[in-house]
Amino acid sequence: MTAHELVVIGGGPAGLAAALAAWEQGVRDILILERDNQAGGILNQCIHNGFGLHRFQEELTGPEYAGRFIDLVKQTDIQIRTDTMVLELTEDRVLHTVSPQYGYETFRAGAVILSMGCRERTRGAISIPGARCSGIFTAGAAQRFLNIEGYMVGKRVVILGSGDIGLIMARRMTLEGAKVLACVELMPYSGGLTRNIVQCLNDFDIPLYLSHTVTDVRGRDRLEQVVVSQVDEKRRPIPGTEMVFDCDTLLLSVGLLPENELSRQAGVEIDPRTNGPVVWENRECSIPGVFACGNVLHVHDLVDYVSAESEQAGKAAAAYLRGERPAGTEIRITNGSGVAYTVPQHFHRGTDAVEFFFRVRAIYKNAAIRVMDGQTQIARFKREHMAPGEMENVKLPKVLLDRVQGDTLSVEIEEGAQ
Amino acid sequence: MKEIICITCPKGCHLKVDEESYAVTGNSCPRGAVYGANELRNPVRVVTSTAVVSTSPDKGRETGEAGGGVTPRRLPVKTDRPIPKGKMFEVMAEIAKLRVKPPVKVGDVLIPNVAGTDGNVVATKNLP
Structure with missing residues (x-):
């Protein structure tokens, strides 16, 4: 068994940023374990632009954004082991791995950062009825086939779900010569960023059917037809509204799930609202010395926020390795009306400023975010526009946090605020 | 009047633009x-x-190095500036011939003045 000060699981944008932050804080023995054959994670297949507007004030493509972090890592002694799959993480921070080059190995870590990212929901997860033919892919799988391996997955395409990956793939497949017939969304609003609706669907006259879903899949070997129906307010298909599309490919962009098998196995407490670990304000999990950041913690819309969050985790891991432990009693954060979840889920009384990230449950216009200590309002932030597809955040400075009397804060939405 | 959705920020204002005077209504900011x-x-x-x-794929493995690994089959590229929307498919056809x-290296020009535009197709990833 080899020992390292810090082991980072996953060499995507979260792992790279966390490792760099820990390095800058003086940690010199850092190992990143990556299961793919290169670092950079999902950014390698996200060849479109629009990354880094917040962080670098320019529009980069995914590979360019990842490349900047990989270049910085190369200037350090941080080790990246590619082609290495972590099989198990134990509560006392021992990692069991396997790789073609070194076979089975174990590592002992002074601190661990979980940055495994997330996985796409599949056909099985949303129970689409119909034939079990080929031609049905998650949008991300199709993206990998096309952008990394160089294969087109089909010629006539229907996309279910209007998440960003689905929208991006609608444009990408169209540019590569496929006909994208429709993008179908169960909800009455899109789950993707507005800019993607405009640049990926409207630019190519691809219709977006809101409040619709796929109700049948037909085909013997390869997909031949997809049936799309309108749904009512309770998301039940309305008989008589069926549309039939002749297509050979159905792409699914129906949500992402943080990939926490390793975390669960280790006994890390998981929040059922985010499907990610429960963390403190420094991104430390329920197991001391284990930190989480990026999409494994909660699904982000923008990689810029992943990098920022991961730097927090990297810094905190460095502090942990120096023997520093946060003091102060626990203050829990609950989601009040209109709020689906918050990250972090709790923080230490007396800490510095805390930035809360969360998602709202519906579309709000001219609303306000309220942070409540029982019946007392601690802070209020006006927002002209909020949507479930766009992560919100508010930052509470120490002076406000020090006013908290109780042991629970609630983040809630006030409608119709002027 | 043409109706478009503004993509300058996440709000997504529904703009109405006059086709002759280019006067815009429905915007909530100057941008x-x-x-x-x-x-x-x-x-x-x-x-x-x-x-x-x-090059032939899988020419060899260089594990252990950041960004190393199998020689990739595809190199991601982009136009180094926005090009007219109507030229998108011409640009794609030229990239397909590359x-x-x-x-x-990132930023290397692969096709100068692609499809008669002032944009160049450049690499967005290092290929050692």
């Missing part, structure tokens, strides 16, 4: 007026795609 007028006058987009890498020989 929306600029976007709306430009979008009708001369809409431009950055095109991103991938190009064929002309055969890239390593080594290539």
